[in-house]
Amino acid sequence: MFLDLSDEAMDTEPSYSPPPKKPDPKPEPKKEPEPELPENKKLAKQEKEQGNAFYKKKDFPNAITHYQKAIEHDPTDITFYNNLAAVYFEQKEYEKCIKECERAIDIGRENRADFKLIAKSFMRIGNAYRKMKDYKSAKIYYEKSMSEHRTPEVKTLLSEVEKIIKDEEEKSYINPELSEKEKEIGNEFFKKGDYATAVKHYTEAIKRNPSDAKLYSNRAACYTKLAAFDLGLKDCDKCVELDPKFIKGWIRKGHILQGMQQHSKAISAFQKALELDPNNAEALAGYRACALENNMDGDPEKIRQRAMADPEVQSILRDPAMRMILEQMQNDPRALQDHLKNPDIAAKIQKLLESGLIAIR
Template sequence: MSAAALEAKNQGNAAFSAGNYEEAVKHFTTAIGHDAGNHVLYSNRSAAYASLKNYQQALEDANQTVKIKPDWAKGYSRKGLALHYLGDLRGAIQSYEQGLKLEPTNQLLLDGLRDVKDALESESMGASDPTKMFQNMFSGDVFTKLKMNPKTAAYLNQPDYVNMINMMKANPSSIQMYLSDPRIMASLGVLMGIPMDFAQAPDAEPMETEAPPKPQEKPAEKQPEKPPASEEEKLSDEYKEKGNAAYKAKKFDEAIDLYTKSFEANNKNITALTNRAAVLVEQSKFDEAIADCEKAIEVGRANYADYKLIAKAFQRIGNVHTKTKKYDEAVEAYKKSLTEDRTPQTLDLLRKAEKLSEEKAKNDYVNPELSTQAKERGNDHFRNQRYPESIQEYTEAIKRNPKDHTLYSNRAASYTKLGEYNYALKDCEECIKIKPDFPKVYSRKGTAHYFMKEYEKALDAYDKGMKLDPSNSEMEEGTKRVMEAIQRQRSSRTPEEIRQEAMKNPEIVAILQDPVMNQILQDMQADPKAIENHLKNPMINAKFQKLVNAGIVQMG
């Protein structure tokens, strides 16, 4: 890097650290002019653009970063962040995962990936696009399910229909292309296990100028009747119903005996096995219950049983594993159930099992002693300005002891040093949630807000901290720095511009709409000294200070 490029880069870094992002962009642009092949310069400018919420420019610089240096993990972090805020969540996930292939323990990449996946899950749960409901439906043995329904079985003789199903199996997102076809809508109803009679509407006919001759009606084709139940099937069902009655009466031994007789009478009746498994669960005979469900699946598949019954057997296996706290096995069983029959109930059970599995893994990992060791390593990295390494160690410490508030505060300080203020604020909030009377965290929260130019929030954080530690010089200095920034900002604006900016804050609007505060402000206009008595009330004082800080009220 040339001397001129290095000087401009250092100036950009200094401006970025001071929260002057527009100035930082100018300096990094100058540096790029001297050294256009340096990936770090584009990465730094991408960060500055992202801080200005100019995510399109941030993405362009991130793309240039990875183009110049494709084996540098941080470039993918920049790209992932920009894609996230531009709304391309899947692209962001791909970018973060590319970076993690290069640096699997990079905490910024791990945090970014987690945030995007959370956003994607929230989006999918709240989405109104029907295609998203159907994207996982074409897994499993789709043709067997369709063949078992008389209506969709007939469609399987039509080559264009079979081709559409194959296309959707290969690419579920292509469903949207075929939703106008009534046959596809009917098929979705079968695969979801719900009726979709509206999909049976006849194709639209062209307008006729004269009524066409009435075609001769053909006699309706008779659907093949279901063969009458054999004596064995009748006896099996009779035993099963008696078993159900015994189960409801909590006569579990009698119920097991009746379900056993039901299966012996008809060894294709897999419901007898899954029902017997339910009784065995009540008796805490979990291995035997799973064995019955597995046998039901084996027998069912050998005899082309209804896929819903096979799904039920997998779901019951999942329930047993959940009850015995084998959550990973439960997740696997529920997923298999969903490939057979995708129901909201099983999907809900899957999500609960996944959450329990995650919580169990976290709890099993807790070790306060190892947490302290990781914290000390993190402190050492921080003192030596190795901030990414300090974040990694603090993260390990948090996993080992998630209730230690100081760990979140320390990691927030590291994130702030790297200009990752949103992550710093998240850690501050987590620290406050655990220990709201910890003064230091309010100083760190105020600093993060300051660099984000959220001056009102910074003052609020410092104020809360000063109430806990009135003599804290760091927060005193922080408050002074924020007030100076506010004055610099206001000096370049007209009173009307200041007022318009303040009115973007919902809290300021609410204060001004408060009848009591309105009256106080009117009294103040008539007699400026009248405010002194009102300020003795802590709540009014706090609201008044917010109006002063926002520039709505001018003092002096």
């Protein structure tokens, strides 16, 4: 018999393959049954839950009763002591709260309690001391809590009490009489040209009386002599913040900014001084000098073009009243003092000075 084994004679129908069987689902691991609690622990847990229910209702006497019964059934569980301490805290019985937390810590240590629970006990002691305004003790216990378990809550509490402690120490250090003595010593060293030593005494004077604006002005003068302009400027800012009407503070600020080549800002400082005293010769001289320097910083034509491109400058120059004032100032420079008394006009003049469009000779 002849067998045709060519491809054409072969059966080209695909053979059937049964789909692969899905693997049998893995049986879920059997949950181990929770170990049966001893009878005393069961009773303690029941008492704790009842205590929690009364605590939520703010029925603190009944909460205390049930927490104490829980402790009687199982004196080894730190949680019961912590809960009892929480009740005393709510009742403002802070000494009792502290005592109970200390018991909780001892019991917790003995029975290898979770460090988070021990940290909670330390935190609650800290809270109790804080309520009693014993901030240094509160700080100690917040730090102990952090050593057991660091949390953002305790970190914030620690930062707050540290700030309170610092503020209290600064307040207790204030003594205006000693401040005045330190200022006088600083003045003597300033006159001798020993500015570094003068700074030390002015700094001590400030610590003794931080609300005296003049002390910052004095120290700023020393920093200026020492070419520490940034520190001097900081003191001037504090000076005029404490006493906005202290002319010397504004003038000193103007001179420091002038030394830092910040002419526009210096003009603002001198202007503040002139608003307080339009006839102050030092402020007026500083104002004019800065305005002149500000205008000499670049090419006059470029300065003019840049200024005229500013919409605010354009608005000022379109104002007929301002044009009259500028003409008057050109004919009579002394008129500037009168115009600077008006804050709105002074602000516009300052803008023109800063732009370099006008100058005061």
